[in-house]
Amino acid sequence: MAEHPPYPVGLRLTGRRVVVLGGGQVAQRRLPALIKAGADVHLVSPEATPSVEAMADAGEITWRRRPYAEGDLADAWYALIATSDPDANTAASAEAEAHRVWCVRSDDADRATAWTPATGHSEGVTVAVLTTDARGRDPRHTAAVRDAVVEGLRDGTLVAPHFRTRTAGVALVGGGPGDPDLITVRGRRLLAEADVVIADRLGPRDLLAELPPHVEVIDAAKIPYGRYMAQEAINNALIEHAKQGRSVVRLKGGDPYVFGRGMEELHALTEAGIPCTVVPGISSSISVPGAAGIPVTHRGVAHEFTVVSGHVAPDDERSLVDWPSLAKLTGTLVILMGVDKIGRIAETLVAHGKSPDTPVALVQEGTTSSQRRVDATLATVAETVVAEDVKPPAVIVVGDVVAVGPDGTAA
Structure with missing residues (x-):
């Protein structure tokens, strides 16, 4: 088995029985994703971390407060073995093999029938990275590859064009207090996908230099007691560019709704029948x-x-x-x-x-x-x-x- 790479696959676990053995740090890290996947999660462990116990108290998982026993993996679709008892882990792994249950082992990956990839998410896409060479597994490198891909998708430095027609509309993006690193990852991704950017003076100006040449940038600066673009003109620009089928980002300083007149712009867009997304930003306050x-x-x-x-x-x-x-x-x-x-x-x-x-x-x-x-x-x-x-x-x-x-x- 070690001579061949793993075969990647996405498990659809909604409503299906998943058994987790051990309530420690490994379970604490893996349980949220299993819960999000809609799995029917059964935890078997005499003890659990406070966070895992809170999941059980909230009814997100079923907790059996005892050690592993033969038969716990019956009818399971997937199992995560992460106890501190090597003998229990070995016995549970053997049961999983006998019942053809895909099994991940935190203590001995070579004896597992499945491996957990390093995963990340970016707007409807899940990135999963596995080490293909079992003799040279490097979890840190795998995680680093995952992080690089996800970060690139989020900030637009890794371009992955949409081949389905995008829906034209406007995103009111809170750019944060000024430091370009303080814009949200969603705001930065939308900025990278924009056709038109209508930017405030107080938005993160440095990000404008990263936009592709085809992106039209409209200056909506409002300088105290100086030149400014009237709010009505801003509203009209948002509406007209969106009606032309363009993806428009209204880049604002701070948060759109903290003295940012974001609701006025949303009302104008709504009245014009333009779809609008609001992306909160870090308020300068x-x-x-x-x-x-x-x-x-x-x-x-x-x-x-x-x-x-x-x-x-x-x-x-x-x-x-x-x-x-x-x-x-x-x-x-x-x-x-x-x-x-x-x-x-x-x-x-x-x-x-x-x-x-x-x-x-x-x-x-x-x-x-x-x-x-x-x-x-x-x-x-x-x-x-x-x-x-x-x-x-x-x-x-x-x-x-x-x-x-x-x-x-x-x-």
Whole structure:
């Protein structure tokens, strides 16, 4: 058997009996995939890890709390043998052979009738990699090949064209706070498959350079108090390109629904009958403070955090923010789009009870190579912004977490 490579096949286990012997780390790693496959999983083991026990408590598997006994593999379609008892493993393997049950052994692959491949998934495709030479099995190399293929499919560097007609439509993709590595794998894959990309200024700009030459890139930048593409024009561009049968990605900074006007775009597309996919992104409200060493919550310091828009001042009739109530909260306040209004915001918070000494941090161009952090207090933040020439985009953090150092204590 060792002289021949294994024959790869995909098992359809929905509703079929699968027996797992041993409730340790091997079972913990393999059980989720068996459950996802719809298998009728029976675990036989006197003990189990907390995670495996939780699967049994949730009714995802049936657990018999005892050692292996002859007959446990009766009527099984597939068996995973992973106990710490070599004699039990050998006996179970013999039973599997006698009953023609495909059997994987974690302790001795040479005595198994099946091997578990290194698997990964990418948008409807399962990649399974097996070592074909039994005399030179290298699990790390096998896993590395799997990872390289899956990562290439996800980020578009490994091109696998779709030969069936793609459905035209729009994907609202949250690009994250700016670092191109912080876009989701799904967002990056959709970007690689796009015909048209309508990009915000705050999206991960470096990813645009990776797009193929045929991809049309439309600049939808909205520069504060400067040039911008009107929202109606953006909506129309999304609709028109999708109606032409193109795959369109609306690349936005952060998350599409966190002050990103994503719902407005979704409504416009829905009214036009255009299919739309929304891909969440990492919001700058939590990622940028984290990149600057600021936890938005911390045990004993802040049990809550609130994210607000500062694009209109507290005394502006258009403001929907209850600033007096925010001043009474003891947690962290994160302000987006508030650099030019921070003076009046600070005055309002102090006027309604917030201490003037409350720490404030402004993180400009967070997660990018231009990131910088400027610290102040509510009493000094207005003059600090001017003195340090802080420019948008910047995330403003107000609260005691600003003073928490790497050792977990407040400075």
